[in-house]
Amino acid sequence: xxxxxxxxxVNPQGNLALGGVDLVKLVDRHSTPLYVYDEQRIRQxxxxxxxxxxxxxxxxxxxxxxxxxxxxxxxxxLRQEEAGxxxxxxxxxxxxxxxxxxxxxxxxxxxxxxxKELEKALKVGVTINLxxxxxxxxxxxxxxxxxxxxxxxxxxxxxxxxxxxxxLSTGLKESKFGIHENVILDGYKKAKEAEFLxxxxxxxxxxxxxxxxxxxxxxxxxxxDIIGRIKNNxxxxxxxxxxxxxxxxxxxxxxxxxxxxxxxxxxxxxINEKIKEYSLKKPELIFEPGRFxxxxxGIMLTRVSTVKSTPYKKxxxxxxxxxxxxxxVIYSAYHEVxxxxxxxxxxxxxxxxxxxxxxxxxxxxxxxxxxxxxxGDVLAFLDSGAYGFIMASQYxxxxxxxxxLVSQEGxxxxxxxxxxxxxxxxxxxxERLMKE
Ligand SMILES: Cc1ncc(COP(=O)(O)O)c(C=O)c1O
Numbered sequence: 001x002x003x004x005x006x007x008x009x010v011n012p013q014g015n016l017a018l019g020g021v022d023l024v025k026l027v028d029r030h031s032t033p034l035y036v037y038d039e040q041r042i043r044q045x046x047x048x049x050x051x052x053x054x055x056x057x058x059x060x061x062x063x064x065x066x067x068x069x070x071x072x073x074x075x076x077x078l079r080q081e082e083a084g085x086x087x088x089x090x091x092x093x094x095x096x097x098x099x100x101x102x103x104x105x106x107x108x109x110x111x112x113x114x115x116k117e118l119e120k121a122l123k124v125g126v127t128i129n130l131x132x133x134x135x136x137x138x139x140x141x142x143x144x145x146x147x148x149x150x151x152x153x154x155x156x157x158x159x160x161x162x163x164x165x166x167x168l169s170t171g172l173k174e175s176k177f178g179i180h181e182n183v184i185l186d187g188y189k190k191a192k193e194a195e196f197l198x199x200x201x202x203x204x205x206x207x208x209x210x211x212x213x214x215x216x217x218x219x220x221x222x223x224x225d226i227i228g229r230i231k232n233n234x235x236x237x238x239x240x241x242x243x244x245x246x247x248x249x250x251x252x253x254x255x256x257x258x259x260x261x262x263x264x265x266x267x268x269x270x271i272n273e274k275i276k277e278y279s280l281k282k283p284e285l286i287f288e289p290g291r292f293x294x295x296x297x298g299i300m301l302t303r304v305s306t307v308k309s310t311p312y313k314k315x316x317x318x319x320x321x322x323x324x325x326x327x328x329v330i331y332s333a334y335h336e337v338x339x340x341x342x343x344x345x346x347x348x349x350x351x352x353x354x355x356x357x358x359x360x361x362x363x364x365x366x367x368x369x370x371x372x373x374x375x376g377d378v379l380a381f382l383d384s385g386a387y388g389f390i391m392a393s394q395y396x397x398x399x400x401x402x403x404x405l406v407s408q409e410g411x412x413x414x415x416x417x418x419x420x421x422x423x424x425x426x427x428x429x430x431e432r433l434m435k436e
Contacts, residue, residue, distance in 0.1 A: 002343035003253075007041045007297070008382065016340040016380055018299055019406040023340045027378050030402055031417050032303040033320040035389045037069075039077055039407035041297035042385075046081050049247075049289055052260035056268040060285045063107055065245045066092055068290030068386035069298070073405050073414035075099035078293075086245070086288040090117050093124065107242065107286070109155060109203065111177055118142055127151045129203050129242070132179060133187050143196035153201035153242065154179055154187050156226060158219040162207030162246060165331050171206035171219060178204065181226060188230050199236055201283070202227055205244025208291060211256045213266035216243070220267045221274065228278030242286035243267075249295040251334050251383050260292070291386040298385020300325050301340065304377045305356070314351045316373050321355025321362045323395040325381055325388055328364050337365050340378040345371035353379065357396050389415075397423050 002010055011017040015024040019038035027034055046062060053060035063084035066075060070092060076099050078085070085096045088110030096106055106126040108117075113131070118139050121128050128150055130136050136152075143150050157178030158171050170177045179187055191197045206219050223241060230236050250257045275282055302324070306317035327333035337353060339345065347369040355362035364381065373379075392400045399418030404411050 002338055005296075006044075007038045008299070010343050014342065014344065016338055016343045021406040021411050023299065023301060023380060024378055026404065026406075026411055027301050027303065027340075029411075030404065030413070032301055032378070033324045033401040034301045035298060035384065035401060035403040035415075036301065036411075037071075037074065037294065037298045037385055037403070037405050037414075039297075039405055042074065042077050042294055043081060045293045045297065046078060046083055049260040049287065049292060052264045053268075053285060053287065055261075056264040057271065057285055059282065060287070061105075061240075062293075063105070063242070063286055063288045064293055065288045065290030066096060067390065069294045069388070069390055070095050071389070071403055071414055072099055073412075074294060075101065084286070086290075087126075090120055093120065093126065097124065107153070107203070107288075109205070109288075115142060119146070122146065122148050122150050125151075127153060127200060129153045129155050130179070130187065131155050131177065133183060133190070136187055136190060140190075140194045140197065143194070147196070149196050149198055151198050151200045152191055153199070153203050153238075153240070154184060154191075155203045155205070156181065156184055156223060158204050158206060158222040160206050160215050160219040160222065162210045162215040163212055164207050164209050164246075164248070167331055168208040169206070170208070171204060181222070184226055185229060185233060188234055188236055192234060192236060199238070201238050201240035201242055201286070202230070203242040203244065203286075205288065206246060208246050209248040210246040211248040211258060213258050213263055216246075216263060216267050217270055219243075220270050224271060224274035224278070224280075227280060227283070228274065231278055231280060237281045238283050240284040240286050241271075242288065245288040245290050245292070247289055247292040249291055249383060249386075251336065253336070260289075293386075295386035296383045298383070298388055300335075300381040300384035300388055302379050302381070304373055304375055304379060307373060307375060308354075314349060315354040316351045316370075316379075317354045317356065318364070318379055319356060320364070320401075321357035321396070321398075322359070322364070323357055323393050323398055324355075324401055325364060325384060326391040326393075327384075327387055329361055335365065335381040335383055337368055337370065338380045338382065339371055339373060340380040342371055342377070348372045356398075394418075394423060399423060 084105035302320035403415035
């Protein structure tokens with residue numbers, strides 16, 4: 001029996017439904033693979049995060065990390081919720097502005113920013129979150145040349161293990177991200193002396209899919225000790241402290257997770273203690289959840305094309321692969337798989353779900369006990385709303401899938417499926433190669 005969640009249920013026809021929309025009927029209308037997102041769930045998760053910190057701290061902003069999923073419809077949902085956005089490229093800046101997010105609600109993080117990106121961010125007026133002293137020097141030069149003021153914060157590397165997948169750890173001492181404590185005050189001093197910079201905050205982001213509060217507790221204490229030193233040594237009071245994203249979601253049943261409320265209960269006392277210790281003006285808190293907001297609101301649907309038994313394994317072959325959902329391959333990530341047209345059928349056999357990419361690593365789920373699966377069955381990969389479509393590619397020359405939003409309005413297409421013309425878009429053939 002499939003255990004229903006608040007937004008994923010089994011409908012009277014016996015099919016899996018997201019936000020009340022029958023997913024089997026949906027793939028009959030659209031093609032597979034297909035990404036589907038539940039609008040109400042996105043709103044609910046955003047509010048859950050914000051309300052938890054409002055309750056325990058007060059002044060808080062949630063800046064959605066749009067790297068998780070930057071579909072314009074999703075950005076519009078978050079704009080309506082009055083979220084801010086954390087961006088890391090000029091492309092994300094373009095999308096967020098297009099969705100009507102105001103520059104004062106945008107923080108530009110990201111490492112290795114180019115001069116072009118810094119100049120663009122400066123001209124638009126978003127907060128620029130500096131990832132190195134080299135970026136600071138280049139930004140100073142650009143502001144002096146353009147005679148424009150920039151709002152800046154610095155990303156600290158707090159040297160903490162978030163106890164997650166190594167590829168999702170971003171605040172280890174060896175990480176490429178952030179500025180280490182030994183030089184962070186030099187950065188703030190230089191920024192204070194710069195004619196066109198306004199120092200507004202400090203930032204950290206220690207990793208992703210974090211399932212314990214302890215790494216946040218250690219990192220938050222370190223961050224606020226740095227804020228204390230910035231005040232005591234340089235006389236700078238910061239407007240905000242941005243604690244990044246990273247709150248994990250329950251990919252696997254009964255997996256250990258933390259809620260925003262758990263996090264708020266764990267770190268707000270530490271913050272209040274540090275505010276007292278250093279007599280700080282209470283800063284606004286910013287969080288940048290991505291996965292928490294959109295992760296479990298999304299499902300990737302794929303149809304079974306081939307069933308293949310070998311002497312060693314049974315493979316269920318589907319019309320999707322790591323070009324559609326990359327996480328299982330790059331992070332060995334687990335996504336729960338439900339047979340959408342028979343979610344309540346008893347699991348019978350252990351199978352691997354094989355993708356259709358011509359690579360032996362393209363296994364989307366390993367050793368899963370599932371009902372007997374046949375050609376034409378629809379497989380639902382749960383929790384695919386974050387780092388799903390956004391990581392899709394055209395590898396093996398397959399057009400990327402469509403995306404659908406479900407809500408009280410029913411199902412609405414929010415991205416058309418690509419066709420073969422998208423495979424040749426922007427390609428050019430030198431005239432000489434066209435000759436016989
Ligand atoms: C700077 C920054 N903020 C926020 C996030 C969002 O992380 P998550 O989706 O785990 O909440 C990321 C993702 O790695 C990030 O790099």
